[in-house]
Amino acid sequence: MSVASYLEKNKDRFLQELFDLLRIPSVSADPKFKGDVVAAANFVKNSLEKAGADRVEICDTPGFPIVYGEKIINPNFPTVLVYGHYDVQPADPYELWDSPPFEPVLKKTAIHPEGAIFARGAADDKGQFYMHIKAFEAMMATSDLPCNVKFMIEGEEEIGSDNLDQFVLANKERLKADVILISDTHMIGMDNPSITVGLRGMAYMEVEVCGANRDLHSGTYGGAVANPINVLCKMIASLKDENEHITIPGFYEKVQELRAAQRQRLNEAPFDLSEYKGKLDIQEVHGEKGYSTIERIGIRPTLDVNGIWGGYTGEGAKTVLPSKAFAKISMRLVPDQDWHEIATLFETHFKAIAPASVTVKVKAHHGGAPAVVSDSSLGYQAAEAAMEETFGKRPIPTREGGSIPIVALFQKELGSDPILFGFGLDTDALHSPNEHYGVKNYLIGIETIAAFFRHFSTLQGK
Ligand code: BES
Ligand code: MN
Ligand code: MN
Numbered sequence: 001m002s003v004a005s006y007l008e009k010n011k012d013r014f015l016q017e018l019f020d021l022l023r024i025p026s027v028s029a030d031p032k033f034k035g036d037v038v039a040a041a042n043f044v045k046n047s048l049e050k051a052g053a054d055r056v057e058i059c060d061t062p063g064f065p066i067v068y069g070e071k072i073i074n075p076n077f078p079t080v081l082v083y084g085h086y087d088v089q090p091a092d093p094y095e096l097w098d099s100p101p102f103e104p105v106l107k108k109t110a111i112h113p114e115g116a117i118f119a120r121g122a123a124d125d126k127g128q129f130y131m132h133i134k135a136f137e138a139m140m141a142t143s144d145l146p147c148n149v150k151f152m153i154e155g156e157e158e159i160g161s162d163n164l165d166q167f168v169l170a171n172k173e174r175l176k177a178d179v180i181l182i183s184d185t186h187m188i189g190m191d192n193p194s195i196t197v198g199l200r201g202m203a204y205m206e207v208e209v210c211g212a213n214r215d216l217h218s219g220t221y222g223g224a225v226a227n228p229i230n231v232l233c234k235m236i237a238s239l240k241d242e243n244e245h246i247t248i249p250g251f252y253e254k255v256q257e258l259r260a261a262q263r264q265r266l267n268e269a270p271f272d273l274s275e276y277k278g279k280l281d282i283q284e285v286h287g288e289k290g291y292s293t294i295e296r297i298g299i300r301p302t303l304d305v306n307g308i309w310g311g312y313t314g315e316g317a318k319t320v321l322p323s324k325a326f327a328k329i330s331m332r333l334v335p336d337q338d339w340h341e342i343a344t345l346f347e348t349h350f351k352a353i354a355p356a357s358v359t360v361k362v363k364a365h366h367g368g369a370p371a372v373v374s375d376s377s378l379g380y381q382a383a384e385a386a387m388e389e390t391f392g393k394r395p396i397p398t399r400e401g402g403s404i405p406i407v408a409l410f411q412k413e414l415g416s417d418p419i420l421f422g423f424g425l426d427t428d429a430l431h432s433p434n435e436h437y438g439v440k441n442y443l444i445g446i447e448t449i450a451a452f453f454r455h456f457s458t459l460q461g462k
Pocket of ligand 3: 158430
């Protein structure tokens with residue numbers, strides 16, 4: 001039996017199994033779900049075992065475990081390392097979901113007329129890494145596995161992969177591979193397959209602005225004592241100028257400027273600005289002057305407030321001059337910015353611009369390096385050939401704005417090419433309410449992964 005017919009025969013079960021995984025609320029950020037995160041690791045372990053992997057192991061870390069498994073069919077064959085994450089983002093705010101986030105349902109949408117799976121983690125990343133386990137199962141069952149394969153599925157990606165570096169450094173030999181496959185990004189569209197060759201890095205900060213030693217009556221003191229919320233807003237507003245250029249001294253120093261030809265090539269990717277605005281229901285886009293939307297996302301750094309709080313936000317009105325105000329601020333970075341350096345520049349600048357009427361605390365949460373991967377490696381060529389086969393169209397390379405900090409570490413420490421082989425769409429609502437993943441994307445992904453193995457082994461001449 002061929003992989004394609006095995007897939008056809010088993011697709012309902014492949015969907016049901018993914019549903020079971022999606023029912024586990026493995027939210028790594030929230031201690032309330034600790035047991036569920038561990039349950040998801042066990043689920044991954046069991047599915048690897050059932051699919052035919054050997055040496056399947058739950059590797060404990062100081063945080064959540066990393067699930068490892070492998071199938072070495074012949075030491076002379078090329079080896080593929082698969083990376084993914086079984087943890088998910090918090091589902092809040094729950095009230096904005098049309099169906100409960102951990103009760104997956106199939107629904108048709110305009111973009112997914114064949115149906116999409118709605119659940120937290122459907123696209124990021126459960127639906128995507130699970131395709132690899134199912135492709136592996138199909139290749140095993142049809143005696144069609146042309147490469148060795150290793151799986152490393154972690155549970156802390158959404159909180160910064162704090163313990164993965166250590167694991168990778170300690171297991172370099174075990175993780176040795178000729179190529180690394182990661183399905184945790186998206187494509188331009190079903191009619192426009194693409195392969196991601198760039199990801200932004202990140203520096204995530206939290207700030208606290210403190211005024212008086214206690215909350216004050218806003219009549220008795222208002223106008224005479226600094227209001228930390230007002231001050232924080234002013235400080236944040238000053239972090240970008242009228243051209244949306246970031247004002248932190250030294251921020252752009254290491255930013256790689258692309259050559260005109262490279263920029264032109266990036267801008268040749270299919271992109272319809274009015275469709276983009278329409279899907280987001282916005283009248284106009286917004287961003288750094290002198291760059292297109294594709295460039296603003298792919299090759300330019302940015303700074304965004306992710307959350308801001310302080311003072312009274314309950315029912316009705318309370319006249320209060322709060323003692324403290326807070327904000328979470330993230331910066332997306334591009335080559336060759338270093339997140340530790342950027343975090344320091346931010347801290348120095350943020351403290352320097354604070355008026356004497358307040359005190360400021362700055363803390364760095366986590367960060368990660370940006371990454372650019374080759375679009376000419378053997379792995380890339382195999383991915384290109386696989387997509388061309390299943391989509392009937394040659395994929396184009398793109399740069400995405402999201403971050404997978406571990407990619408740069410893989411490049412540095414494992415020395416093999418990571419291939420960002422994502423099958424989602426930018427409309428999948430990652431990290432948002434109503435996250436979903438197309439059934440067609442899931443199934444074509446499984447088929448394309450199997451095709452990748454075939455092309456990769458041929459290109460490697462084994
Ligand atoms: N899968 C995403 C990254 C992503 C999304 C890349 C879309 C390209 C397109 C990943 O799970 C993620 O959310 N990463 C975080 C970074 C992390 C340090 C919390 C991100 O990008 O915010
Ligand atoms: Mn992800
Ligand atoms: Mn994510």
